Amino acid sequence: MSQDTPKIRLKGLRKAFGPKQVLDGVDLDIRAGHSMVILGGSGSGKSVTLKCILGLIPPDEGLIEIDGRDVSRLSRAEREAVNDRIGMLFQNGALFDSLPVWENVCFKLLAQRRISRAKARDKAAEVLAQVGLASSVGDLSPAELSGGMQKRVGLARAIAAEPDIIFFDEPTTGLDPIMGAVIDGLIVDCVKRLGATAVSITHDMASARRIGDDAAMIHRGQIIWRGAAASLGETGNAMVDQFARGEREGPIQMELRK
Amino acid sequence: MDRILDPVAAIGRAVIALLRGTGAIALFAAEAISHLVRPPFYGRLFLKAFIEIAWFSLPVVALTAVFTGMVLALQSYTGFARFNAEGAVANVVVLSITRELGPVLAGLMVAGRIGAAFAAEIGTMRVTDQIDALSTLSTNPMKYLVAPRLLAGTLALPLLVIVADTLGVMGGWLIGTQQLGFGSGAYLKATFDFLQVADVVSGLIKAAVFGFVIALMGCWSGYHSGGGAQGVGRATTSAVVASSILILALDYVLTAVLFSR
Ligand SMILES: Nc1ncnc2c1ncn2[C@@H]1O[C@H](COP(=O)(O)OP(=O)(O)OP(=O)(O)O)[C@@H](O)[C@H]1O
Numbered sequence A: 001m002s003q004d005t006p007k008i009r010l011k012g013l014r015k016a017f018g019p020k021q022v023l024d025g026v027d028l029d030i031r032a033g034h035s036m037v038i039l040g041g042s043g044s045g046k047s048v049t050l051k052c053i054l055g056l057i058p059p060d061e062g063l064i065e066i067d068g069r070d071v072s073r074l075s076r077a078e079r080e081a082v083n084d085r086i087g088m089l090f091q092n093g094a095l096f097d098s099l100p101v102w103e104n105v106c107f108k109l110l111a112q113r114r115i116s117r118a119k120a121r122d123k124a125a126e127v128l129a130q131v132g133l134a135s136s137v138g139d140l141s142p143a144e145l146s147g148g149m150q151k152r153v154g155l156a157r158a159i160a161a162e163p164d165i166i167f168f169d170e171p172t173t174g175l176d177p178i179m180g181a182v183i184d185g186l187i188v189d190c191v192k193r194l195g196a197t198a199v200s201i202t203h204d205m206a207s208a209r210r211i212g213d214d215a216a217m218i219h220r221g222q223i224i225w226r227g228a229a230a231s232l233g234e235t236g237n238a239m240v241d242q243f244a245r246g247e248r249e250g251p252i253q254m255e256l257r258k
Numbered sequence B: 001m002d003r004i005l006d007p008v009a010a011i012g013r014a015v016i017a018l019l020r021g022t023g024a025i026a027l028f029a030a031e032a033i034s035h036l037v038r039p040p041f042y043g044r045l046f047l048k049a050f051i052e053i054a055w056f057s058l059p060v061v062a063l064t065a066v067f068t069g070m071v072l073a074l075q076s077y078t079g080f081a082r083f084n085a086e087g088a089v090a091n092v093v094v095l096s097i098t099r100e101l102g103p104v105l106a107g108l109m110v111a112g113r114i115g116a117a118f119a120a121e122i123g124t125m126r127v128t129d130q131i132d133a134l135s136t137l138s139t140n141p142m143k144y145l146v147a148p149r150l151l152a153g154t155l156a157l158p159l160l161v162i163v164a165d166t167l168g169v170m171g172g173w174l175i176g177t178q179q180l181g182f183g184s185g186a187y188l189k190a191t192f193d194f195l196q197v198a199d200v201v202s203g204l205i206k207a208a209v210f211g212f213v214i215a216l217m218g219c220w221s222g223y224h225s226g227g228g229a230q231g232v233g234r235a236t237t238s239a240v241v242a243s244s245i246l247i248l249a250l251d252y253v254l255t256a257v258l259f260s261r
């Protein structure tokens, strides 16, 4: 793979649910070993984009490449092999409530038989510590956790198998500011230490600047801007700046009124 | 006129939906079964489902069977007394129980318990993204969630029916000896004299089919539920209704096939 093949490439990605065109030609390159932040209004199709990349939602049209290979039309076995290297934090956690927290965290390692059940508890404690949770949490059931704790367990589960590509769907929503900063640090660390490619969805601009190398904004089913995450707030693109600053007045508001 | 034909159109639509649904369910079942012969196998999950079906349904099924046996003895005695054929009571009880009522009643009871439980459990997993999460965690959801439950349903129901058969006969025996004046030995002799292996086996085959259908409809409804808590509620209801109707319909078909001599 050459240096400039993007880790993930989306081209002309389209998806409609019934009459509703959610993705309307999404083009996006995500650089290997970098952290990409995706911004966009609520319901703009950010989660759907991630689920398309994961093969959980079949796109209507368009190309999805991972490491230069088209993954939109894979057999099930090939798809599984691709997903083996991807970690995902779902927006709502999606923890398995029939299993204790430690089994949730080490689920993938156990499924891939990379670890014995005896060792999994220790491994879970180790990963839980990284997300700021005590090892005693491992024995609880997900239903006994607070929302923020569930989010962190979800995060622990996404990174436990040290994947190549990690998707974080709103990793810091529902966390207190300090814990949010800790999680941001953890995401940066995953990218640096594991050399992983991270794609995060967030509504928190401070967090976006902290974790992102690159940023992209999705609006009306298309990527309307991409650039350096550090520039968020003064990108020169009126829509992005309005979004980043959270202003009521601006082009996005105008469009809503129309 | 339109108003009058409305129900007809509705029936037409329902039939088309049924046919389309049947095909999709058949494919779903075939995929799940194909996972039963390919590793990895989830023995722990199979065991859990098996215990949930076989062990925890035991009280309901046992009670249903005993009372059914008792009622059968009473009713058939009343009927046969009119032809002076009271001696046939034991025979009628054992044949009805093993061939029909054991599997059908156990099936219906289990459909209510297990069909609903499977649909609710898997449906909740669907609407909370847990099924999607499975496929991002190197685990095939069909293999993990559906295959073990189908196997457990198919194997557990025959076991329950053996218990139901036994208790049903005992219920008849109880009434026969305590109320109808049969001798204990004579009643049991009459029970086993005419009972054939085929009677019991046919009931067990039915039970296996019913168990498979209950688990299948529970898993299918849950797997395809949508729309939050309401969707899961609908999935649960439709799992129970569909498997109950299928049990009754398949009972007829299986009876026709198994005893078509
Ligand atoms: N399975 C589905 N069936 C039907 N519509 C869907 C489905 N999933 C998503 N949608 C629709 O697609 C649109 C985009 O959803 P998505 O979850 O991607 O939004 P989002 O950008 O992640 O928003 P948020 O920031 O609120 O999470 C929404 O309008 C939603 O109603």
Ligand SMILES: [Mg+2]
Pocket: A046, A047, A048, A091, A169
């Ligand atoms: Mg979302």
